[in-house]
Amino acid sequence: MTRTIKIGIIGSGGIAQAHARSYLQMPDVEIAAVADVVPGRAEQFIEKLGLTRAKAFDSHLELLELDLDGVSVCTPNVAHHRTSVDALNAGKHVLVEKPLAVTLEQGVEMVQAGKKAEKILTVGFQPRYDPNMQAVKDIVQSGQLGNVYYVQTGGGRRRGMPGGTFINKELAGAGAMADIGCYSLDLALNALGYPKPLSVSAYTSNHFGTNPTYHREAEKFEVEDFGVALVRLEGGKVLNFKISWAMHMDSLGPTLFLGTDAGLKLTPAGSGPWSGVWDGGIGSITLFHDIQGHHTESPIAVQKHDRNIFYEKVRAFVDAIQEGGPAPIPGEEILINQAIIDGILRSSAQGREVDIVIPEV
Ligand SMILES: NC(=O)c1ccc[n+]([C@@H]2O[C@H](COP(=O)([O-])OP(=O)(O)OC[C@H]3O[C@@H](n4cnc5c(N)ncnc54)[C@H](O)[C@@H]3O)[C@@H](O)[C@H]2O)c1
Missing domain, CATH: 3.30.360.10 (Dihydrodipicolinate Reductase; domain 2)
Incomplete structure (x- = not known):
């Protein structure tokens, strides 16, 4: 029997909307929290998308204190590393947007953190x-x-x-x-x-x-x-x-x-x-x-159609959490x-x- 998967979204800009809209179509997922460094932005996002049960935070560290199964990392590239490593260290599975990181060293640390925590680190390549x-x-x-x-x-x-x-x-x-x-x-x-x-x-x-x-x-x-x-x-x-x-x-x-x-x-x-x-x-x-x-390169399409490759990538992350892994697109490979x-x-x-x-x- 599937259980409800609790998800947090870190970074609530453009692509986070495609993540949220995908999760919203899944009966076994609850978006429990949203964090964004710009004060007030997480609240606006929650309101805009009607995420009635989600809590808003200005820091990903506060979000990570919650009992969540996984997070979508939707920050600009530079913050993929810190937020993903912190999330993995806090015992959360991670779906990080592409590219994996800004430097190779950061990518290595992210993969190491996933291995150490025995949590999924998967990269968001919807094509x-x-x-x-x-x-x-x-x-x-x-x-x-x-x-x-x-x-x-x-x-x-x-x-x-x-x-x-x-x-x-x-x-x-x-x-x-x-x-x-x-x-x-x-x-x-x-x-x-x-x-x-x-x-x-x-x-x-x-x-x-x-x-x-x-x-x-x-x-x-x-x-x-x-x-x-x-x-x-x-x-x-x-x-x-x-x-x-x-x-x-x-x-x-x-x-x-x-x-x-x-x-x-x-x-x-x-x-x-x-x-x-x-x-x-x-x-x-x-x-x-x-x-x-x-078509590839078209996450916006998720806003117009019920199901597309963007939905598939987010669903694959949830399925991997439900089934206990492995990562659909492993960080190790994308390194x-x-x-x-x-x-x-x-x-x-x-x-x-x-x-x-x-x-x-
Ligand atoms: N898969 C795709 O098709 C696709 C498409 C566009 C963008 N992306 C990727 O998604 C990522 C985000 O792109 P975007 O266009 O949504 O950017 P954006 O600037 O619209 O949104 C990023 C948000 O993250 C917030 N943020 C920054 N640092 C943060 C931190 N440390 N903690 C929490 N929030 C933080 C910003 O305030 C902003 O609201 C990028 O890595 C980009 O490459 C992927």
């Missing part, structure tokens, strides 16, 4: 619940492509730079890579079974963000709006990763998986519905096209994603290839 993404993984893992030796992926926005905390290095950690690049990395690495990264040679720039013609907060813009990296992976594989918040081009090209027996090409992110084209010894056929009409972003930033700063070393946790 994992997109059946198209599952189809891609199934094809790659089935071996039908043969040995996949080259993957090219990345999202390319022509004009899509956020502002505020997203462009502050200390608060966000990285720019386009932390915001949208982590999704593309997860698409590629998840399909490959998260192989170990060995080294990376990367270039990043911010020609658009720092130019007042293109960004209204140009003087505050500290992160990259474009990045490209060649990542060597274990098993003789290589990943060509490209990302942009802004550029004079419509796309950075499709995602490609090149194998010794066949290749798989996917529609570039943001360029319309998913489709996959398979090209191998059997010729070229359309393999799938926008399964179930799902690899964080280590690649860390390597890209180091390589770009040093102007040369650097090793990627993931500490033991």
Whole structure:
């Protein structure tokens, strides 16, 4: 028999609403508390969403004193680390929004805290619940492509730079890579079974963000709006990763998986519905096209539709709590994603290839 799962929400801004709306659809979940560092914001959130039984706090530490099963961490990136570690130490399961953390060291500490507390630390990548993404993984893992030796992926926005905390290095950690690049990395690495990264040679720039013609907060813009990296992976594989918040081009090209027996090409992110084209010894056929009409990168859709991939990700967290684990998208796995972003930033700063070393946790 399922029991009622008590949830706290830490950070009550934009994405917290999608978490709350998902939990509100679950009869076995009670949102018991909301915390936000801006005084009064948690109360407003509770009122707006009609969370009649929830208590409001100005500090996540007070929220963590309650008897809760789990928390959704919905703060800006910089606060993921402190709030998640405190929550795990307080014996709560954690669903943390993406990206995992701002630095690799913080990510390591978060995973260590989860292991020590024997609690779930799962990362909020809703595209994992997109059946198209599952189809891609199934094809790659089935071996039908043969040995996949080259993957090219990345999202390319022509004009899509956020502002505020997203462009502050200390608060966000990285720019386009932390915001949208982590999704593309997860698409590629998840399909490959998260192989170990060995080294990376990367270039990043911010020609658009720092130019007042293109960004209204140009003087505050500290992160990259474009990045490209060649990542060597274990098993003789290589990943060509490209990302942009802004550029004079419509796309950075499709995602490609090149194998010794066949290749798989996917529609570039943001360029319309998913489709996959398979090209191998059997010729070229359309393999799938926008399964179930799902789209990635659209949490707002949860406000319009009853159920979507955002709901699925939040539900997977609750199911894992009900069933005693494991984490649906383990922090340990996403540490690899964080280590690649860390390597890209180091390589770009040093102007040369650097090793990627993931500490033991
Ligand atoms: N999964 C997705 O599709 C998706 C979409 C957008 C944003 N995000 C992620 O969600 C996170 C939040 O983004 P957002 O757009 O909701 O930001 P936001 O600025 O709208 O909201 C963040 C809230 O957290 C509060 N806060 C800051 N530090 C805090 C702390 N220590 N304790 C409690 N509250 C604190 C802020 O006052 C603010 O109200 C980011 O990490 C972002 O990358 C994910």
